[in-house]
Amino acid sequence: MNKPTPAAGAPAPLNRDIKTIVNAGLKRRHAAERHFRWYGLIAISLGLAFVVLMFANIIGKGYPAFWQTYIQVPIQFDAAVLDPDGKRDPQTLANADYAALVRAGMRQLFPNAQGRLELRALYGLVSSDAAHELHRRVLQTPALIGAEQELWLLASANVDTLVKGNIDRALDESERPIKDNQIEWVNKLQAAGKIEKQFNAILFSNGDSREPEQAGIRGALMGSFYTLLVTFLLSFPIGAATAVYLEEFAPKNRWTDLIEVNINNLAAVPSIVFGLLGLAVFINFFGLPRSAPLVGGLVLSLMTLPVIIIAGRAALTSVPPSIREAALGMGASKLQMVGHHVLPLAMPGMLTGSIIGMARALGESAPLLMIGMVAFIVDVPKSFMDPSTVLPVQIYLWSDLPERAFVERTSAAIMVLLAFMILMNGLAILLRKRFERRW
Amino acid sequence: MSTTAIETKVALDQALNLDTAPRKQSSVEVTDYNNRQTVGNITVDNPKMVCRGVNVYYGEKHAIKNVGLDIGANEVIAFIGPSGCGKSTFLRCLNRMNDTIPICRVTGQIRLDSDDIYDKSIDVVQLRARVGMVFQKPNPFPKSIYENVAYGPRIHGMVNDKAELDDLVRASLERAGLIKEVDKRMGEPGTSLSGGQQQRLCIARAIAVNPEVILMDEPCSALDPIATAKIEELIDELRENYTIIIVTHSMQQAARVSQRTAYFHLGDLIEVGDTDQIFTNPKHKLTEDYITGRFG
Numbered sequence: 001m002n003k004p005t006p007a008a009g010a011p012a013p014l015n016r017d018i019k020t021i022v023n024a025g026l027k028r029r030h031a032a033e034r035h036f037r038w039y040g041l042i043a044i045s046l047g048l049a050f051v052v053l054m055f056a057n058i059i060g061k062g063y064p065a066f067w068q069t070y071i072q073v074p075i076q077f078d079a080a081v082l083d084p085d086g087k088r089d090p091q092t093l094a095n096a097d098y099a100a101l102v103r104a105g106m107r108q109l110f111p112n113a114q115g116r117l118e119l120r121a122l123y124g125l126v127s128s129d130a131a132h133e134l135h136r137r138v139l140q141t142p143a144l145i146g147a148e149q150e151l152w153l154l155a156s157a158n159v160d161t162l163v164k165g166n167i168d169r170a171l172d173e174s175e176r177p178i179k180d181n182q183i184e185w186v187n188k189l190q191a192a193g194k195i196e197k198q199f200n201a202i203l204f205s206n207g208d209s210r211e212p213e214q215a216g217i218r219g220a221l222m223g224s225f226y227t228l229l230v231t232f233l234l235s236f237p238i239g240a241a242t243a244v245y246l247e248e249f250a251p252k253n254r255w256t257d258l259i260e261v262n263i264n265n266l267a268a269v270p271s272i273v274f275g276l277l278g279l280a281v282f283i284n285f286f287g288l289p290r291s292a293p294l295v296g297g298l299v300l301s302l303m304t305l306p307v308i309i310i311a312g313r314a315a316l317t318s319v320p321p322s323i324r325e326a327a328l329g330m331g332a333s334k335l336q337m338v339g340h341h342v343l344p345l346a347m348p349g350m351l352t353g354s355i356i357g358m359a360r361a362l363g364e365s366a367p368l369l370m371i372g373m374v375a376f377i378v379d380v381p382k383s384f385m386d387p388s389t390v391l392p393v394q395i396y397l398w399s400d401l402p403e404r405a406f407v408e409r410t411s412a413a414i415m416v417l418l419a420f421m422i423l424m425n426g427l428a429i430l431l432r433k434r435f436e437r438r439w
Numbered sequence: 440m441s442t443t444a445i446e447t448k449v450a451l452d453q454a455l456n457l458d459t460a461p462r463k464q465s466s467v468e469v470t471d472y473n474n475r476q477t478v479g480n481i482t483v484d485n486p487k488m489v490c491r492g493v494n495v496y497y498g499e500k501h502a503i504k505n506v507g508l509d510i511g512a513n514e515v516i517a518f519i520g521p522s523g524c525g526k527s528t529f530l531r532c533l534n535r536m537n538d539t540i541p542i543c544r545v546t547g548q549i550r551l552d553s554d555d556i557y558d559k560s561i562d563v564v565q566l567r568a569r570v571g572m573v574f575q576k577p578n579p580f581p582k583s584i585y586e587n588v589a590y591g592p593r594i595h596g597m598v599n600d601k602a603e604l605d606d607l608v609r610a611s612l613e614r615a616g617l618i619k620e621v622d623k624r625m626g627e628p629g630t631s632l633s634g635g636q637q638q639r640l641c642i643a644r645a646i647a648v649n650p651e652v653i654l655m656d657e658p659c660s661a662l663d664p665i666a667t668a669k670i671e672e673l674i675d676e677l678r679e680n681y682t683i684i685i686v687t688h689s690m691q692q693a694a695r696v697s698q699r700t701a702y703f704h705l706g707d708l709i710e711v712g713d714t715d716q717i718f719t720n721p722k723h724k725l726t727e728d729y730i731t732g733r734f735g
């Protein structure tokens with residue numbers, strides 16, 4: 001298409017026309033552009049590859065945790081065991097020996113099991129939660145007493161791991177957590193269709209537990225929720241107000257410059273430092289309880305504030321000056337100008353920045369370790385003062401445990417955390433798109 | 440097309456290059472530059488605004504130098520002059536929009552009727568309600584057409600109820616010659632209008648608070664000839680009720696809409712007089728050079 005270019009490097013006559021000059025350099029320019037595009041592509045593919053690798057790894061490990069093994073056991077709600085005096089007194093029902101019913105059911109499945117050791121192995125097939133499950137059912141429908149029912153009971157973590165194929169049956173008995181006779185029973189149950197995998201609702205309804213099959217992330221989720229609520233309620237109004245004041249009202253002098261530099265520096269302070277600060281100020285000085293979401297929220301607010309302030313100021317400066325002039329020219333006071341025009345226009349940007357800050361706070365664990373939100377907590381927190389932990393800390397705790405069943409739960413918890421992160425970032429993008437204005 | 444553009448540019452360059460030369464050889468009465476007198480009569484019989492000894496500094500830069508000028512009631516006065524000579528700066532002194540620029544400092548006296556507008560007792564909110572402004576680039580609020588016009592009356596508490604506000608909004612749009620075009624689309628965003636419509640919306644917004652003076656900074660520079668003609672017509676009509684100060688780069692526009700014209704040059708008010716006289720018989724060499732440079 002182009003005309004042949006003159007030999008490169010030839011001394012250019014001054015009167016060469018612009019077309020020749022441009023043509024001479026065109027090839028090099030195109031090559032540079034092509035190379036640059038290649039570098040970009042390589043960088044992006046590398047990045048994507050790592051993301052895919054990470055997700056594949058986590059999902060691959062974590063997805064079995066969303067399924068849980070159950071064993072069908074015939075249960076006789078023996079009135080003699082549960083309610084000997086027949087008064088249906090809740091106190092009596094609460095103290096009844098439900099575990100005995102489970103044990104009887106297991107013996108009914110495998111009548112050949114003999115001796116203390118063998119029977120213990122047999123009872124070990126079902127989780128200790130099975131007894132609680134029976135209690136719950138009886139409380140719900142007292143009519144069950146005296147009846148017989150085939151129930152799906154939660155299997156123990158070892159059975160679950162075996163059924164999911166994560167225990168090498170070829171290993172010597174002493175090297176695996178499950179005995180030979182237990183494997184035999186599981187095989188028989190499977191052959192009889194009495195073993196089934198169901199959706200693992202426990203993961204989402206229970207707090208932490210020492211027994212993997214009973215451990216859930218509900219406690220950590222609620223802890224995260226309370227903590228983030230405190231963080232948002234504190235850091236968004238304060239951050240937005242600070243941004244508005246600094247950007248619109250503060251005189252531009254050395255003091256405000258100093259404040260600005262400090263805020264920018266605070267945004268870069270390692271989060272654990274905020275944790276230490278929180279420990280010293282909120283717990284040791286103000287005497288707030290350890291492990292409480294309130295304190296966690298306070299600490300995360302400290303960490304999130306600079307992010308929100310910086311994002312808020314950026315959003316405010318992006319409001320065109322012509323809008324401010326228009327408002328002032330109409331005789332609006334400064335506060336009216338900000339309240340009626342600048343703030344509504346900057347709000348989506350401020351919210352976006354805040355949500356990204358909150359997403360960061362959601363994933364934060366280090367500062368919370370400092371204030372004791374790292375304890376083993378079974379109960380699901382019900383208020384801002386209850387001891388609790390948060391999702392990332394729960395992940396950290398589980399990742400330390402040796403049981404195979406906790407490994408998959410760790411990955412499952414990571415998946416839930418990532419899902420919330422993606423949700424929040426998606427919300428930020430949605431807000432930005434939704435309120436994007438042309439002016 | 441391109442040749443005329445080049446010609447204009449050359450003419451403009453000539454006009455600007457004359458900056459220093461004519462000052463030396465100027466045969467007009469101006470001899471002492473630092474103690475310059477404005478050519479022509481700066482006073483009028485029936486002044487709305489009176490400016491005396493106005494100086495404006497941007498930090499060290501002296502942008503307006505000792506300007507005195509009367510602005511007559513119900514007149515349209517045009518400010519002309521080469522780019523950067525201080526027209527906008529002076530205009531923005533008149534409703535204290537310069538207050539928003541931290542480095543800007545204004546000295547001298549500017550009176551609106553009998554009030555010194557830089558006096559401590561004067562609130563800018565009140566001043567800007569009395570002296571409205573229309574900007575070079577149409578800048579409607581990113582709200583509905585209705586809300587744009589209703590904004591001023593609302594913040595100043597000019598109306599008691601919704602019906603009154605409706606009437607005021609419609610009347611303002613009517614006076615700005617926009618009502619026919621937007622009657623059915625009051626709820627649409629003001630930014631969805633065309634450039635010329637937006638500028639008329641801004642004028643409607645300004646007159647909705649019933650100001651005494653309207654400042655216009657190159658209100659037509661972003662508009663095509665037809666939209667410009669409409670706005671010029673509008674200015675002519677508005678003159679009955681308002682005092683209008685218009686900054687323009689178009690000599691024809693100044694000649695068409697204004698009764699008096701003031702020529703600024705590097706922060707000095709060089710000459711002021713009846714528009715006819717300025718354009719047919721400028722007394723100062725700089726004015727003549729500027730006008731002929733642009734026309735020639």
Ligand SMILES: Nc1ncnc2c1ncn2[C@@H]1O[C@H](COP(=O)(O)OP(=O)(O)OP(=O)(O)O)[C@@H](O)[C@H]1O
Nearest residue numbers: 497500502520521522523524525526527528529540
């Ligand atoms: N905010 C500001 N800060 C510093 N200097 C300014 C500022 N605004 C204007 N100036 C200076 O003041 C002088 C006058 O500017 P002004 O905007 O009043 O010119 P103008 O006559 O309106 O020009 P134009 O016709 O191009 O709009 C210019 O030299 C300009 O550089």
Ligand SMILES: [Mg+2]
Nearest residue numbers: 526527528656
């Ligand atoms: Mg200007």
